Amino acid sequence: MDSLLGLLRIRVKRGVNLAVRDVRSSDPYVVVKMGRQKLKTRVIKKDVNPEWNEDLTLSITDPNIPIKLTVYDHDxxxxxxxxxxxxxxxxxxxxxxxMDLAALPSGTTISRIVPSRDNCLSDESCIMWSDGKVIQDICLRLRNVECGEVEIQLQWINLPGSKGL
Structure with a gap:
């Protein structure tokens, strides 16, 4: 097994204008995959603008592996x-x-990632220093569907005894 760097908490906040897959609505849930890990949110009944506000936690051993998010309609x-x-x-x-960020004031933007052909961002995503933590808010445009976005937030959890970054 690769050495564990730490945990990535992905807060699946909400879906926006998701596709209709049932009669006039959908029963959406989100599946997050990274390598062999697979996590999912609860199903929200009859809502194309669901609010999950659910935390999913991935163990990170290789930060170069992309994370895949898929939205499904529960049937x-x-x-x-x-x-x-x-x-x-x-x-x-x-x-x-x-980076050494401890001296920065809370609310400082560390970097910005702009939407491109190489990512699924629907808006610019800012990596922020907030209350002693590095957080990133991301709005993802869903592919292979007529419409829909999912808003998530990333936060790192250091583990005692892990290799660290």
Whole structure:
């Protein structure tokens, strides 16, 4: 097993204008995958603008592996419908974690990532120093679907005894 660097807490905040997959609505949930890890949120019934505000935690051993997020529509009697996917990497976030930030005032923007063909960002994403933590708010535009975005926030959890960054 690779050595553990730490944990990445992904707060899945909400979905915006998700695709309709049932009659006039959807029952969405989010699956987050990185390597062999797979985590999912609870299902929100009949809502194309769901608020999950749920924390999913990944163990990070290789920060170069992209994280894939997929939204599904929960169906009782048939296979769940895919409602789009997005991928993001945490390289810029990890770089920010490695900086000496302790002297910065809370609320300082460390770096900005702009939407490009290489990422699924729908808006500029800022990596911030806030209350002694590095956080990143991300709004992901879903691919392979007619519409929809998912808002998430990243936060690092250092583990005692882990290799660290």
């Amino acid at each position: 009782t009697f048939t296979k769940d419908d895919k409602m789009g996917d997005a991928e993001f990497n945490i390289k810029s976030y990890i770089e920010a974690l490695n």
